[in-house]
Amino acid sequence: MSEQGNGTGKTEDNTVFIGRKDTMDYVTAVVTQFKAGSDEVIIRARGKAISRAVDVAEIVRHRFIREAVVKDVRIGTEAMVSDQGESTNVSSIEIVLAR
Template sequence: TQFNGGSKEVVIKARGRAISRAVDTAEIVRNRFVTDAKVKDIKIGTESITNEEGRTSNVSTIEIVLSK
């Protein structure tokens, strides 16, 4: 992992339906692999995505920062 490589911070980003997977990943890293890791910051937001037909839809985003 990046923590094993010497990194002090790891950023996990996700959009849409992958948000729950990102949260699960952060919790598994914190509880099983790097027990001294802490959640430093969580940012949530919305991105406007335009598809091929020209329609705009809003997609939720999350950014989780883990630090050692």
């Protein structure tokens, strides 16, 4: 999963990658995507950021865009290679919000 973007956790399409920033930064990115006309926004996270992704989705749904629904949730495992060359598995999640 390539995490290229503009530094805000948002890419040029309708995907928001969750990282270490404050939860509300990602909520703002998702709401901005919806306000720009997207019918769906995908929230992606790996590892420890998974719980933050769930928080973002719930805050968007309950506080900002009440008509948004969780259309799909996909979970998986990604093989990653560490700096030392060791392979490790990292859990991942994709939450698709739609309105």
